[in-house]
Amino acid sequence: MKNYILLYLTIIIVSFNGYAQQSKINSADKNYNNYAYINAIKIYERVAEKGYKSEDMFKKLGNSHYFNSDFEGAAKWYNALFEMNNDVEAEYYYRYAQSLKSTGQMDKAKKIMDEFNSKFKNDSRSKRYDENEDYLNKIKANSGRYTIENAGINSKYSDYSTFVHDNKIYFASARDTGNFSNRKHKWTDEYFTNLYFADVDSVRVMKFKNAVNTKFHEATPVFTKDGKTVYFTRNNYVTGKKGKDAHKITLLKIYKATFENGKWNSAVPVSFDSDNYSTAHPALSPDEKTLYFASDMPGTFGQSDLYKVSINDNGDFGTPKNLGKSINTEGKETFPYVTSENEIYFASDGHPGLGGLDVFVGEIGNDGSITNIQNIGNDINSPKDDFAYIINPDSRKGYFSSNKDGGQGSDDIYKFLETKRLKCLQELNGVITDAETGATLPGAKVTLFNNEMEQKNTVPADASGNYIFPVECGKTYYVRAEKTDYTTKEVPITIEKTSGKTSLPIALDKSTCKVTVGDDLGKCFGIKMIYFDLDKSNIRSEAALDLEKILAVLNDNPNMKLDIRSHTDSRATFKYNENLSDRRAKSTIEWLIGNGVSKNRLTGRGYGETELVNKCADGVPCTEAEHQENRRSEFIITAL
Known part of the structure; x- marks a missing residue:
């Protein structure tokens, strides 16, 4: 009989303790849900000390420490969670690994991250981890600065x-x-x-x-x-x-x-x-x-x-x-x-x-x-x-x-x-001179472009004709020099992969091209064609280089008007070439208008294959170079 009484009393005590613990858990949950993490931690940990175990409690305990950047406490309770069950959401794998790294447990952190990576491949953090397996070496290389x-x-x-x-x-x-x-x-x-x-x-x-x-x-x-x-x-x-x-x-x-x-x-x-x-x-x-x-x-x-x-x-x-x-x-x-x-x-x-x-x-x-x-x-x-x-x-x-x-x-x-830049930087410098006399050209406009012809910087040459640009190591740039009465010049330059200085002097030729109404402005700059991708009419970066020259002349001569004429070779149907060249002429006009030229100063159309400059008509065998003579752009001056 005493055994039955003892068993009954034990059941009552266990039930009462269970109810008491659950009451505390409910109180801690309320604090947790109200972002009162410090209060939640105090209650959860008192319950845990009495042997109570719960995946949900361990998650919330780990999170409460994690959200307060107490990574040692977070690692402790995430570890308790994983000892109960490692079939948990991706976030707990990642936070556990972060907490382990933060407490110096790098080997264990790597093990958890490897499991995270294998289980949650669609998570962008998993992809970054997979793509940067040597990330610690990269961090080390970026240190000491x-x-x-x-x-x-x-x-x-x-x-x-x-x-x-x-x-x-x-x-x-x-x-x-x-x-x-x-x-x-x-x-x-x-x-x-x-x-x-x-x-x-x-x-x-x-x-x-x-x-x-x-x-x-x-x-x-x-x-x-x-x-x-x-x-x-x-x-x-x-x-x-x-x-x-x-x-x-x-x-x-x-x-x-x-x-x-x-x-x-x-x-x-x-x-x-x-x-x-x-x-x-x-x-x-x-x-x-x-x-x-x-x-x-x-x-x-x-x-x-x-x-x-x-x-x-x-x-x-x-x-x-x-x-x-x-x-x-x-x-x-x-x-x-x-x-x-x-x-x-x-x-x-x-x-x-x-x-x-x-x-x-x-x-x-x-x-x-x-x-x-x-x-x-x-x-x-x-x-x-x-x-x-x-x-x-x-x-x-x-x-x-x-x-x-x-x-x-x-x-x-x-x-x-x-004390040391993360980027490898160099100084690109040079002097702008007259190609014939060697005299420096103070005030020359010098512009730096990246390899995609995006403008990065513009400076005037100083009193001694010098310019300076900060540039990144290993990258290719274009430097354009301009001066009134001189022909604009662009020069490509690839910077060495180590820091230091790179010199790029640029000598400008006097502008000998005198134009009048009826002349082709493009010939002044050696512009034979505006480059387009095959069968397309969008302006390529190479085309923008040449159009910048035309734009500069139009800006310097506000009364000048142009008729823009686009021509093709004969290697397509007559109608196709006519339509393609017309689209290209209009695309060129739109580029100039988009860069500030008034549309009433520009006319133009495509001529297709109607004005070939050589023998290369349909059926006549020609070299690629001969066909290219017919693929040309003209910028005919109609008013000055």
């Missing part, structure tokens, strides 16, 4: 995300200002951040104007060059379910404040903000016509993606555009910063790195595409979170934020000097 020191403005709390304006450094800080009413964020258990600033060469920190700072988070400021507008991040709350389960969801929004009549006006959210997703960490393009930012808005590939939005002349915004899969992953891309050198720096845990967030840099093409993304090396990057990188392209000085070991608080601000 910085001198770094503490910025001198840090506290024992979180300090991060800098912007330099008017010789002042602005940043976000969770430091305690001594006000007992200051609130703490349940996510991190730190004070809400406000904006602060200090002189660049000072450690005396002051709080930013109260019109911008509030009782909630403010961070990541960026000022316009005139100092009259600031964009920044602020959190807001959206109320969730009503009743006893009521909670608030934390979202981030980008705000804009303006300085008028000696004070900052109240900040307002930008038009593309939403109560359904976050927008954060604004960054301005150098021309201040584009705002870059991070968001998890619909269409985002991962936890957060990088976007851009145009800023109209009246201050309104266009439609945000995702920067694409070349830069965005299923992970987190955030904290963009764009330089005048068409580079975008950003933080990511989705590209191959050292663990946590790493800083990367990519090149922004003329079409807005992002290419050649590289990890900037282990001077800046560490196994922890490294982010909010900014740099002055001229001085090569800048700041970044990190929670790496050795700091004063959870996040700290570091300043740096980049």
